[in-house]
Amino acid sequence: MAHVSVANYTYGTDSPQAHYAGRTLTIQEALDARLIADPFGLYDCCPLSDGASAVIIASEERAKAMSNRPPVYLRGTGQHATHSMSAGWPGETLAEWPHLKKAGEVAFKNAQLTPKDIDVAQTHDCFTISEIIELEELGFCKKGDGGPFVASGAIKVDGAIPTNTDGGLLVYGHPFGASGARQAIEICKQLQGRALHQVKDAKFGLTHNLSGTCAQHTVVIYGKEPVK
Secondary structure (H helix, E strand, C coil): CHHHHHHHHHHHCCCCCCCCCCCCCCHHHHHCCCEEECCEEHHHECCECCCCCCCCCCCHHHHHHHCCCCCCEEEEEEEEECCCCHHHCCCCCCCCCHHHHHHHHHHHHHHCCCHHHCCEEECCCCEHHHHHHHHHHCCCCCCCCHHHHHHCCCCCCCCCCCECCCCHHHHCCECHHHHHHHHHHHHHHHHCCCCCCCCCCCCEEEEEEEECCCCEEEEEEEECCCCC
């Protein structure tokens, strides 16, 4: 989990809008942090932030008329909800989020893509373990391999799936209702080639957001080109 914290601090520290702008973090600092709830330390938990965000959704024709930047296309979405209370948890353990897996499968089908096609992702990293589970359930790595996957550098800007490239909820901050749109903004910047931590040749991006006790999941896939 410390590798998630460090990666997100690396991304978010030089963003002037980030909650923790200007702060850096090492693996040892993450491991030695004040305990919040075993096994989660201070840097495993996102802050509660103030903020706002907005996106504009328009037809291709209107989007091109409104801006000289290339449009980003919504290629596919998926949403799945299972329960309203933690007592109704659908998985055998809290580390299993089958409802996210289903939302992802629908989004990939609608987008006519697979996890291997995604160049950059934004996930709901309210806790470090959340990002690890989300990478597994979305198909970016095998179930149970999320820890070694992030430790290998896979979520870094030059890794297999650069993730939360603006610092995510953990570092950029989490103003609740504004976080989902903020994720979309970062993916749009990545696909337009103007992100602070730019992923080389990014063509497809993904956002994942959740609500409740991981009860409702929404996955959106974006592209530089529309579905043909």
